Amino acid sequence: MINTLKNRILACASDMRLCLKVLRVVVALLAGIAIAFQATAEDGTLGIGDMAPDFSLPDQAGAKRSLGEFRGRWIVLYFYPKDDTPGCTTEACALRDDYLGLSELGAQILGVSLDSAESHAAFTKKHGLPFPLLVDEGGQVAEKYGALWGIWPLRYAKRHTFVINPEGKIVQIYRKVDPKSHSQQLISDLRSLQQAPSP
Numbered sequence: 291m292i293n294t295l296k297n298r299i300l301a302c303a304s305d306m307r308l309c310l311k312v313l314r315v316v317v318a319l320l321a322g323i324a325i326a327f328q329a330t331a332e333d334g335t336l337g338i339g340d341m342a343p344d345f346s347l348p349d350q351a352g353a354k355r356s357l358g359e360f361r362g363r364w365i366v367l368y369f370y371p372k373d374d375t376p377g378c379t380t381e382a383c384a385l386r387d388d389y390l391g392l393s394e395l396g397a398q399i400l401g402v403s404l405d406s407a408e409s410h411a412a413f414t415k416k417h418g419l420p421f422p423l424l425v426d427e428g429g430q431v432a433e434k435y436g437a438l439w440g441i442w443p444l445r446y447a448k449r450h451t452f453v454i455n456p457e458g459k460i461v462q463i464y465r466k467v468d469p470k471s472h473s474q475q476l477i478s479d480l481r482s483l484q485q486a487p488s489p
Contacts (some may be wrong), residue, residue: 316480334437338461340456342367343434347424349403350410355400355422357454364484365454366395366476368467369437369447373405373413373423377449381469382419388473389420396456396481402437403447452479 336342342365346356357365368385370378385392385399392399399421405413410423424431432438432447437449451472453462461483464472 298301298393299452318469335465336452336460338463340460341458342452342460343408343428345431346436347426347431348407349422349424351406352407355424356399357458360398360400361458362456364385364395364456364480366392366397366451366480367402367435367454368399368449368451368472369402369432370433370449371446372408373403374416375469377469378403378486379417381449381472382413383417385421386419388477389480392473392480395477395484397476397480400424402431404429404432418454451476453483 324442329419342357344357346354349355368381370381372378382401389399401421401423403423404426406427407425411423414423426432426447429438429445429447432462435450436450437448437450438445440446449467449469451464451467452460453476455461464475
């Protein structure tokens, strides 16, 4: 009986080692696919001076919002990974706190993530956010802006921000965002952009 038990333990240990080897291979493959996906997404990224791709997405209340709706205004289009996570909450609340300053510069803030309308609504209510959060569950808009990362089902929007001028052109891009200081950076840069002579 002792020998039988020993043999079973050895068999289980052998199976576990095999599972770990398979798991390592799968993780390596997924990492390679993710890197390739990221490189592909970034190959087609937009640049300063490009026209911002239009879109139509529902907001947290289910109303359809489009970029064209805000033509003639400055737009701060910010992509973020996930509602109510620490970095995203810090960024959203800083934008909320600086909302008046941004509004005085004529800027409309639009947040975009792959979360649902229900998640956006709860996030908005919890933190008193005064701007629309748009639902990009399929990630198509994030992909257009080079802000989509990951492989299905592990996908999210990267923390990227685009400043769009009243003519619909991208005039500033932030691909490395500090959630704490970003809103103040936007206010400073919007002032400079609005004072710069038109090209």
